[in-house]
Each structure stands twice: as C-alpha cells, then as structure tokens.
Amino acid sequence: MSKADYVYSVLLDEIRTARIPGGTALRAGEVARRLGVSVTPVREALRRLEKDRLISYEAHHGATVVDLGDEALAEYYGLRAVVEGLGARLAAARITSEELASLRDLHAAMAGDAAHGRLDRLAAQSSRFHLRIVDIGGPAFLGAHARSVRENFPVPPEASLWLDETQVKAQLDAHESILAALESGDADAAERVMIDHVRRAGEHRKHH
Incomplete structure (x- = not known):
C-alpha cells in the first residue's frame, strides 16, 4: 500500500x-x-x-x-430504497432454497443478538442481510451499486436505529416480512416492504 x-x-x-x-x-x-x-x-x-x-x-x-444536510440524507435513503427495493423484487423471482436458508440463518443470528441485548452487532449484520438480497437479485451490477451508495454517506455508528431498543422489534419484523415475500416469490410485496423498511430508517435518522 x-x-x-x-x-x-x-x-x-x-x-x-x-x-x-x-x-x-x-x-x-x-x-x-x-x-x-x-x-x-x-x-x-x-x-x-x-x-x-x-x-x-x-x-x-x-x-x-462536506457537511451533508437533511436534503442529502433524504436523497441517500431514497436512493437506497430504490436500489434495495429493486434488489428484493428481482430476488423474489430467482432466490434458491439455499440462499433463502442462509438469509434465515443470518436473521436468526440477529434475533438471538437482539434477545441478549447485543444491539451493537445488529447494524453490520443488517447491512449484510440487505446486500446479500441485492446480490441475489442483481448479481451483474446492482449489488455493486448498492455498496457504492452505502459508502457515499457517512453513518455515525451511534446514529444506527439498531441501537434504539424501541426500534429493533419493528426492524426484525420487517426482515421477517421480506423473507416471507421472498419465500413465496411475491416480487411486489418484497419490493414494497424493503422500500418502507429503508425509508423508516431514514425517518429515524432525520430525527436523531
């Protein structure tokens, strides 16, 4: 280097x-x-x-x-919602049973950490969960886009909504709904739930 x-x-x-x-x-x-x-x-x-x-x-x-204000924050979460929502929509049509099982394992690990109060582990695991779905849906280049969007915007660790105990259950429930939509091949539901889930994270950030 x-x-x-x-x-x-x-x-x-x-x-x-x-x-x-x-x-x-x-x-x-x-x-x-x-x-x-x-x-x-x-x-x-x-x-x-x-x-x-x-x-x-x-x-x-x-x-x-560069000091990124509220407009940049809205743009960041809006872009993430579109890219990750599309990833979930495409994943619903092509996910394999092995890929679904591996996502369920990741989700179970997150639920276990949440139950034991290990909230500091959840943000990184959630990022892996989201990016894995986008990789499944868009392996050609959507996954790379999703990563570059996330890397463009600094998120202070303490701003993660996963550290807010009042938010964790709702976030895990959203992941559960995304998994259910992927399992049943419901592209519309997978996209809708993912978009709503990402936008909620943006709303949380705006007020903290």
Whole structure:
C-alpha cells in the first residue's frame, strides 16, 4: 500500500464513520504529522477524497469535509430504497432454497443478538442481510451499486436505529416480512416492504 493509499484509507474511514464530522477543515500539514507521513501523499489523498465528493476546496479555507444536510440524507435513503427495493423484487423471482436458508440463518443470528441485548452487532449484520438480497437479485451490477451508495454517506455508528431498543422489534419484523415475500416469490410485496423498511430508517435518522 502506498503512503497516499494509506492516508486515503484512514481519512476515508474517519469521514465515513463521522469521526471527522462534516464541516471540519483538513489541513495537509496537520494530517501529515498525525499519520507520520510527508505532505505529498496527504495532498494526493485529499485530491482523491475531493473526487469522491467527501471534501471540498474553497479559496482561503483549504479542504473541508462536506457537511451533508437533511436534503442529502433524504436523497441517500431514497436512493437506497430504490436500489434495495429493486434488489428484493428481482430476488423474489430467482432466490434458491439455499440462499433463502442462509438469509434465515443470518436473521436468526440477529434475533438471538437482539434477545441478549447485543444491539451493537445488529447494524453490520443488517447491512449484510440487505446486500446479500441485492446480490441475489442483481448479481451483474446492482449489488455493486448498492455498496457504492452505502459508502457515499457517512453513518455515525451511534446514529444506527439498531441501537434504539424501541426500534429493533419493528426492524426484525420487517426482515421477517421480506423473507416471507421472498419465500413465496411475491416480487411486489418484497419490493414494497424493503422500500418502507429503508425509508423508516431514514425517518429515524432525520430525527436523531
């Protein structure tokens, strides 16, 4: 891994997880000192982050982490709802019994963690659940689209609705309904429930 790749991967992770919040100024010299590299790879990494639209340059201000507001939040969850909803619709027509069994295993693991109060595990498992469905429905390129959408938008771990005990049952029930629709091959229901499920997550984020 080159030094620029290293700096890029560290900053990308810090921005995606909101450890560096939107609106933060990124000074190349400070980043270089913190990560123990020269300024050159930092500048290269910052250019790549600008291409990713995660930072912006302004005259006299230098690089600033893009602060994504409510409109971007609505766009993110709207796009996820469309892509993941389509993934569920397509998956209903082509899912195999093995794929369904593996999704049910993942769902059972989530229900077990929820029952034992291990809520911190649920967000990553839910992401796997969603992406696995999209991969089943759209293995050619829909799965790649779903991943790039999720990676474009930082979700601070503490903002996950899976950490909200009042939300967990409803979310698991939605996953159960999606599984039932996939099992019965009901494309309309699979898409409808997935879209509603993703939009609810967006509503939760907006108010927290």
